[in-house]
Amino acid sequence: MSNSLDIVPEDLAGKAEIIRGDVLELVKLLNDRGYMNLYVDGGKTVQSFLEADLVDEITITRVPNLLGDDIPLFDKLTRNQKFVHAGTEIINQAMFKSRYIRSRD
Numbered sequence: 001m002s003n004s005l006d007i008v009p010e011d012l013a014g015k016a017e018i019i020r021g022d023v024l025e026l027v028k029l030l031n032d033r034g035y036m037n038l039y040v041d042g043g044k045t046v047q048s049f050l051e052a053d054l055v056d057e058i059t060i061t062r063v064p065n066l067l068g069d070d071i072p073l074f075d076k077l078t079r080n081q082k083f084v085h086a087g088t089e090i091i092n093q094a095m096f097k098s099r100y101i102r103s104r105d
Contacts, residue, residue, distance in 0.1 A: 001026060001045055023052045047075050058083055061097045 001019050008016050019026055030038060040049050049055050060073070083100035091097055 023048050023054060027054060043074070047077075050074060050077055050081065053081070055081075056102045057086075058100045058102075059097060060100070061091075061095055063095050 001023075003020060005018050008018060019029070027038070040046055040055070046055075082103040082105065084103045086099045086101045088096055088098040
């Protein structure tokens with residue numbers, strides 16, 4: 001999914017396609033193709049999936065470098081969503097990978 005790319009890079013030809021549009025339509029298209037579990041990445045893309053209430057699980061990897069200026073991970077959402085911590089893994093004593101599962105309570 002891209003709103004900035006017009007063509008697939010040459011080294012990915014035949015391996016990727018560019019899709020634009022509403023995330024609900026995108027998920028339906030991919031589900032119709034047999035893809036039921038999707039990996040979503042990229043700030044604005046993740047934000048649009050969160051806003052459409054399409055995220056069941058989040059993995060957040062943190063590298064403890066101070067960036068300053070309170071850089072948010074996600075922008076504001078129109079409604080709260082609750083996720084429950086499911087585990088954290090330490091990678092190479094340098095990164096923390098935490099997994100959260102959506103709670104529909």
